[in-house]
Amino acid sequence: MGSFGLNEASRLSRQILQLLKQEEPFGQAGIDHLLHLIAALRQQLEVSDDRGDRGDRGNIKAIASSPGSPLPCSHSYITNTATLFIVDDDAVLAKQLAIEAVSWGIQTQTATSLEQARQSFSNQQPDAILLDLNFSDSNEGGLAFLAELRTQFADIPVLVFTAEETFIKRVKAARLGCQCFLQKPIAPAQILAAVAQVLQQSNQAADRLLIVDDDPNLLQLLRTLLTPHGYQLTLLDQPENFWQTLEQTAPDLVILDVDLHGYDGANSLEPLSGIDLCQAIRSDPRWNRLPVLFLSAHTDAETIHRGFAARADDFLSKPVVAADLLTRIQTRLEQRKLWDVTDIDELTGVSLRRKTLQDLTRLLQLAKRQQQPLSVVILDLDHFKQINDQYGHKAGDRVLNHLGKLLLRSFRAEDVVGRWGGEEFVIGMYGSVKQDGMKRLAKVLHQLSQHRFIQANGLSLSITFSAGIAQFAEDGNDWQTLYQMADAALYRAKVQGRNRIVAAEV
DSSP states (O other): OGGGTOHHHHHHHHHHHHHHHOSSOOOHHHHHHHHHHHHHHHHHHHHHHHHHHTTOOTTOOEEESSSSOOOOOOOOOOOSOEEEEEEOSOHHHHHHHHHHHHTTTEEEEEESSHHHHHHHHTTOOOSEEEEESOOTTOSSOHHHHHHHHHHHOTTSOEEEEESOOOHHHHHHHHHTTOSEEEESSOOHHHHHHHHHHHHHHHHSOOOEEEEEOSOHHHHHHHHHHHGGGTOEEEEESOGGGHHHHHHHHOOSEEEEOSEEEEEOTTTSOSEEEHHHHHHHHHTSTTTTTSOEEEEESOOSHHHHHHHHHTTOSEEEESSOOHHHHHHHHHHHHHHHHHHHHTTBOTTTOSBOHHHHHHHHHHHHHHHHHHTOOEEEEEEEETTHHHHHHHHOHHHHHHHHHHHHHHHHHHSOTTSEEEEEETTEEEEEEETOOHHHHHHHHHHHHHHHHHOOEEOTTSOEEOOOEEEEEEEETTTOSSHHHHHHHHHHHHHHHHHTTSSSEEEOOO
């Protein structure tokens, strides 16, 4: 709705959404409030429809393939239990993988021969397959079985791991659709990390494309070409609304026309071009890695040079060649995913500090524009240094790894979860007030405190955390103030005895 310029309707919808997310049952007052919001939303939509019938929709002409404005997504582990099928004649390794998989929220099934694997597949299909290429009791290799899988179960991702590392086998496995090639010996934790990444990629939401062109006919053509391939499209035919639409939809890729007939809303004098929009993207640290493709009828050397000088990723010519466009889009999206991997902390699976700050800044700007709350949390493990000193850094790493996975499972995809440094984590919860944030954190704290980390000597240890939480705009209107308020609340939590969550006080 925000993309259509229906700001009040968007605000009302967010309030309805937050009411429906509450865990407590509705009282009569809550029901009355919900009915009031629904009536107000219906009125806003009827007013906008009347304006549309009169041709007076204002200057926003965004065409979206589906309603709503998706929030920026953070990295996320598997939130629903997935099944991994292990095909390997090494029973010891398979058992180690099964134990490790529990902490990743993954169930496992094992076949120690290819024949056993074939029989198991007739009963149940897993979410992913981990396949060894060599079996000591069989002349048949895993590559032949991989070929069968590609024919019968092309939609199930397959990871290959083998002690026999040859370039030829890598190539053959890749040709047969192998998603990941792992070399033995490899630690079970590393294998499960690769499995989790493949599962996440196969289950992730549709890629979001923002397309800006002043030709409505071309926009409709692109909708026809791209929608069947699962892309979520936002189509915009006036560039003055580009930045607002960019921040609301958080696209994975942008397609721009070079020549646009819109004007800069600030002064209504200078014509805007796709070159201007690309340069604006590249000048903003939050978006400068966003893939940008130019789609233009001008294919002269000077225009192409201007496009690449603006740091575009690709340049395509009109009229559109469907196969070429789809290939270029997929290539750039895959490159973006490789960039995203560099923003993830390998130990915990959450975002690193730079990416966390970018995502929080984007959520804060969205909260200001939509007049929604944003809760910011600083979380610190209690007495973590003692664990490293008493049990060793490997034990400390296990604690951090477990906490990272717990946080990612406990918060929504649109929330921001990042490792700020050492044992300190930062969380951003869009649309959540402090009270709701504290309830969610209390559940996480309870789960962490109940977990027992078993050491090599048989002893077990447990750990807790302290956290401070601040809310926009109640506790501050900018990131620095919110961080300071949350940090002060964290300090009070530690002074009060740790193992608790404390809210900021103005």
